[in-house]
Structure formats: structure tokens, C-alpha cells
Amino acid sequence: MVHVSSDDGKGKKGTRRMIIDATAGAIAGCVARVITGPLDVIKIRFQVQLEPIMGAPIDPGKRSKYTGFGQAMTTIVREEGLQGLWRGTVPGLLLTVPYTAVQFVALQQVRQAAAAYGLTANPGSAPLISLASGALAGAAATVASYPFDLLRTTLAAQGEPQVYRNMWDAARGIVSQRGPMGLYSGLGVTLMEIMPYAALQFGLYDALNAMVxxxxxxxxxxxxxxxxxxxxxxxxxxxxxxxxxxxxxxxxSAPCEVSTRYPDPSASSSSSLSVLQASRLQAFACGLLAGLLAKLATHPLDVAKKRYQVAGLQRSLRYGARVEAGFVMRSLCQSLAYIYRTEGLMGLWKGSVPSIVKAAPSAAITFAAYDAVLAWLLVMSGEQQKQLQQQQNGKQPQSK
Structure with missing residues (x-):
């Protein structure tokens, strides 16, 4: 019989918890991705549209194709069918699984490392740790899943007639045009966008939960x-x-003692259900507000990122001017300045309405689903068996 040391046991427990965090994050991300897919397509169409939306010239040749949220949705459905609202869903899901899995695992690992080094001992450092852990988790998740992000954006932006039939066709086309590194086109600006976004999202989520x-x-x-x-x-x-x-x-003063001697299953389940519902509602509301504020603050960076990703895409001219291939040669500051100069201040917030409409419920659904799936997985894996047994015996679980 092989003797397993306590360190090995801790290592296996840590590995099991990482798998649970990754699974919960992946499931939560997929649920949010499928529900909010149409909002993502509309957002991308606005972001890669070069013509000004507000104050567009009368010349029909330079008039923007999409002028509003409702108009964009009806136009896509009329021209491309209902399935057009879910363009890029397959690479979007393939993006979501590694992104959310790596994000939540990295988040937990950074927080555990901060606790191990005593950085969480000072309550005043909690906001900084939340911001830093969110930024690092977002960066790690972006690097792990970026090619799928690029393919998702390309398929969602192309319209009709299709430039690429599917994800694999798009990957082959991009590699043949730009080389293998073409699948990472815009990664630098994406990291510059995702780190403040993830930092704000997780930092605000923790801060809002603490306030509640x-x-x-x-x-x-x-x-x-x-x-x-x-x-x-x-x-x-x-x-x-x-x-x-x-x-x-x-x-x-003795409800616990009475309920322990003479348990009332209906009362106990009703109380537990009420607490669970309140926790889920709090996670949903805090995630909603955190996602909304974070996305609004970092939206111009997302517009620039989408332009880098579709630079050189030969889509139909009925969707407006194309983003020239030379756009990728500009720095981030030059790109933002160019968008502002040619499209006005509102050009930096193109697609902000569908983006916010998508980001808020997406963050809320992700956080709520993650909490629900994580709790279920922890119970199924036996992580909370001792705590549940203590609660059933009328004892408070010991804090670790």
C-alpha cells in the first residue's frame, strides 16, 4: 500500500478544487454566451461599421447600414434569417469554455496566493487584491482563448454573402493571408482592454457584494x-x-434546539430556499451592475480591438467601407485618435447600447450560474459534506 502524505492530500484537494472551479466557470460562461449571442452579433456589426451613425451625410453611398439597436436586429433577421443573430456561436462557445474556466481558476489561485502571503490580513488591501486578481485572471484567460475570439468576431462581422463558411474555413483563410500569428492579431490591444475590464468587473462585484x-x-x-x-x-x-x-x-431563543429534537422538514427547507434565493439574487444584481459599469468604461478599447481583428476582411460593400489591412500597423493611441477624428466622439462608443445590454445580463448570468453550479459541484464532490452534516446536527460549521 502506498502511503500518501498530507502534502499530497492537500495537492489532490487543490487540484480537485481547480477542476471544480474550471467546470463551474465553463458551464456558466456557455449559458451566458448562448442567451446573449444576438446582442454580441449586433454589437460587432456596429463596432466594425466605419460610417458615422449620428449625423451621417445624406450621400447614400456613405450612409451607415445600421442606425439603431432595433433597426439592426430587424435588418439582420430580414437579410440573413434568424440564425444570423447567432453568427459565430460555435467559436464563441469554444472561446467561452477556456476563457471562463481559466479566468475563474486563475482568480481563485491568485486570491489563495495573496492569502498565503498574508496580503489579505489588512482589510484596506481587499479592493486592490480584487482589482489585481481580476486583471491577472482576465489576461490569462485571454491568452488561452484568443484565436476563438478572433474567429468569432470574423464570422459575426462578415454578413452576406459569407466570406468564410465556418470556423475552420475562417482559420485557414486567416492563416493563409497573415500566417499563424494572424490568429493572434490584436492580442496586445485586447490585453490592454481586458485587464482593466476584468479588474473593474471583479473588483466592483466584490465591492458591491461587501456593501450588500x-x-x-x-x-x-x-x-x-x-x-x-x-x-x-x-x-x-x-x-x-x-x-x-x-x-x-x-x-x-431556542429555535435550533427545538428543531433539532423535533425537525420540521418543511420549515427547514423553506428557510434554506429563502436564503439560497437571496444569495442568487444578490449575485445576479451585483454581477449586473459590475458588468454594466466595467463595459461602459472600457468600450472604446473594445471598438479598437474589433477593428484590429477584422482588418482586411473582404466583406460585401453593402455593409459599408471595409477596415483596411493597414489598420493593424497603427498603435492603440493612433487607432483611437483616428476613430475620433474620422467618426467623432460617438465613434469610440459604437455598439455601446447592445454592448451594455449584453454585458450587464451576461455578467449577471455568469456570476449567478457560477455560484449555483459551484455550490452543486462542491456538494456532489463531498467538499461540503462535513458542513452539511454539522448544519443538520444543529451546529455551526467551523470557519477555516
Whole structure:
């Protein structure tokens, strides 16, 4: 029999937790990707459209094809069918699986490393750790999944007639035109975009959750103080109140003991369901707001990234002017300045409406689904078996 040391046990436990984090992240990302796919296609169409949307010239040859969110959706459905709203879904899912899996694993690993080095001992450093861990997790996930991001953008932007039939055709075409490194075209600007976005998204998510938890604890303390004051107020003033006081105190102070001796499954499940629903709602709301603010702040970088990715794509001219291949030769600052000079300030926020409409629910769905799937996987793997057993025995789980 092979003896397994405690260090090996810790290593296996850590590996198992990494697999669980990766699985939960991948499932959550796929759910969000399928639901918000049409919003992503509309966003990309706006971002690669060179003609100004606001104040476009009267010349029909330079009029923008897409002028608004609703108009863009109806135009795509009319010209390309309902499936046109899900262009690039396959590479999008292939992008999502490694991206979200690596992102959540890297996030947990960075946070564990920060705790191991004592960086979390100071409460004031919590926001910085959240920002740094989010940025590093976003960068690692981007490098691991970037070719799928490029292919997703190319297929979603091409319109009709199709330049590439499918993902593999697009990959072969890009490699033949630009070489293997063409699949990483725009990676630098993508990292410059995703790091502040991921930092803001995870940092704001943690900050918003902390604010909600603090407000809930404050409310619970206020309710407890009010209950104590109400119970202490009439004491001694009325004999009947004093006679009934012990029974009231016994009833209110020992619910756990009574429920342990005489368990009420309906009451227990109802209470657990209420707590679970509140937790899911909090994750959804905090993820929604965090995704919205992060995406709005970093949207100009996303516009520039999409231009790098489709530079040289020979799509039909009925979609407007093409992004010339020489666009990739500009630096990020030069690209942003060029967009501002030729398309105005609103050009830097092209597609911001579908982007925000997509980013907010996408982040909310991802965080909520991740929390739900992670909790289920931890229970199924036995990670929470001891805690559940302690709760069933009426004991509080010990904090590690």
C-alpha cells in the first residue's frame, strides 16, 4: 500500500478544487454566451461599421447600414434569417469554455496566493487584491482563448454573402493571408482592454457584494436591538407580561434546539430556499451592475480591438467601407485618435447600447450560474459534506 502524505492530500484537494472551479466557470460562461449571442452579433456589426451613425451625410453611398439597436436586429433577421443573430456561436462557445474556466481558476489561485502571503490580513488591501486578481485572471484567460475570439468576431462581422463558411474555413483563410500569428492579431490591444475590464468587473462585484452584506448585517443588528428593546420595555410593568415572558423568551431563543429534537422538514427547507434565493439574487444584481459599469468604461478599447481583428476582411460593400489591412500597423493611441477624428466622439462608443445590454445580463448570468453550479459541484464532490452534516446536527460549521 502506498502511503500518501498530507502534502499530497492537500495537492489532490487543490487540484480537485481547480477542476471544480474550471467546470463551474465553463458551464456558466456557455449559458451566458448562448442567451446573449444576438446582442454580441449586433454589437460587432456596429463596432466594425466605419460610417458615422449620428449625423451621417445624406450621400447614400456613405450612409451607415445600421442606425439603431432595433433597426439592426430587424435588418439582420430580414437579410440573413434568424440564425444570423447567432453568427459565430460555435467559436464563441469554444472561446467561452477556456476563457471562463481559466479566468475563474486563475482568480481563485491568485486570491489563495495573496492569502498565503498574508496580503489579505489588512482589510484596506481587499479592493486592490480584487482589482489585481481580476486583471491577472482576465489576461490569462485571454491568452488561452484568443484565436476563438478572433474567429468569432470574423464570422459575426462578415454578413452576406459569407466570406468564410465556418470556423475552420475562417482559420485557414486567416492563416493563409497573415500566417499563424494572424490568429493572434490584436492580442496586445485586447490585453490592454481586458485587464482593466476584468479588474473593474471583479473588483466592483466584490465591492458591491461587501456593501450588500454590510447593509444586511447592519439591518439584522438594528432589528435585533429593536426586538430587545421591545422585549425589555414592558418588563415589570404588567404582571401578566412578566408571567408570560419566560415562555416567550424560551420560544424565541431556542429555535435550533427545538428543531433539532423535533425537525420540521418543511420549515427547514423553506428557510434554506429563502436564503439560497437571496444569495442568487444578490449575485445576479451585483454581477449586473459590475458588468454594466466595467463595459461602459472600457468600450472604446473594445471598438479598437474589433477593428484590429477584422482588418482586411473582404466583406460585401453593402455593409459599408471595409477596415483596411493597414489598420493593424497603427498603435492603440493612433487607432483611437483616428476613430475620433474620422467618426467623432460617438465613434469610440459604437455598439455601446447592445454592448451594455449584453454585458450587464451576461455578467449577471455568469456570476449567478457560477455560484449555483459551484455550490452543486462542491456538494456532489463531498467538499461540503462535513458542513452539511454539522448544519443538520444543529451546529455551526467551523470557519477555516
Amino acid at each position: 452584506n454590510e447593509a444586511r448585517l447592519r439591518h439584522q443588528r438594528d432589528m435585533a436591538d429593536a426586538a430587545k428593546a421591545a422585549a425589555a420595555g414592558p418588563r415589570g410593568a404588567n404582571p401578566i407580561s412578566r408571567h408570560h415572558q419566560p415562555r416567550q423568551h424560551e420560544s424565541s
